Amino acid sequence: MRKRVLFVCLGNSGRSLMAEAFFERISGGPNAISAGIKPDYRVHSWTVELMKEVGIDISKRTPKLLTGKILEEADRIVAMDSDVLKQIPPTYLLKAENWNISPLLGKPKEEVRQIRDEINKKVQLLFREMA
Numbered sequence: 001m002r003k004r005v006l007f008v009c010l011g012n013s014g015r016s017l018m019a020e021a022f023f024e025r026i027s028g029g030p031n032a033i034s035a036g037i038k039p040d041y042r043v044h045s046w047t048v049e050l051m052k053e054v055g056i057d058i059s060k061r062t063p064k065l066l067t068g069k070i071l072e073e074a075d076r077i078v079a080m081d082s083d084v085l086k087q088i089p090p091t092y093l094l095k096a097e098n099w100n101i102s103p104l105l106g107k108p109k110e111e112v113r114q115i116r117d118e119i120n121k122k123v124q125l126l127f128r129e130m131a
Contacts, residue, residue: 003130005032006074008084012036012063014047014104015080018116021056022123035070037087039063046109050116076130 007019016034023032040063048059064070071077071089077096079085085098099122104112 003031003075004073005076005078005126005130006070007032007034007078007080008036008066008088009034009080009101010037010084010103011040012066013040013042013044015101015115015119017043017047017058017061017063018051018119019078019080019123021051021058021061022120023127025056026124026127033064033070033074035064035066037066037084039065044104046112047104050109050112053113054116054120076126078126 005023007016007023009016012035016036020032020034024030043058043061043063048057051058066087071092074092075095077088077092079088079096079098080101081103082098082100085096088096099119101119101122102115104115107115
């Protein structure tokens with residue numbers, strides 16, 4: 001049985017979607033899911049654009065609401081920042097970790113690229129750790 005990783009952020013339209021897509025690419029399958037505490041109505045266009053720069057198309061994805069079912073099915077939970085981690089019910093905190101990834105909204109593209117690349121590196125480390 002494959003382990004399933006859940007990536008959580010506030011809107012599920014940037015950081016967590018990037019992490020999910022990077023994890024799927026490195027693992028070769030749908031071993032990740034992402035969700036948001038208060039999901040946006042669509043993926044941010046700059047998220048789509050900056051992921052295309054690294055060869056990943058997330059334009060067809062839609063933000064998802066974090067639910068108990070999603071939390072239950074996850075083997076590992078990665079919160080993008082401490083504010084998100086505070087929203088995860090205590091029952092699931094033993095399988096949760098905080099990556100302290102800065103929010104993307106309002107940042108210049110170059111800074112968002114750096115955050116994207118940081119997420120990619122963290123995903124690679126997580127994948128190696130789980131392998």
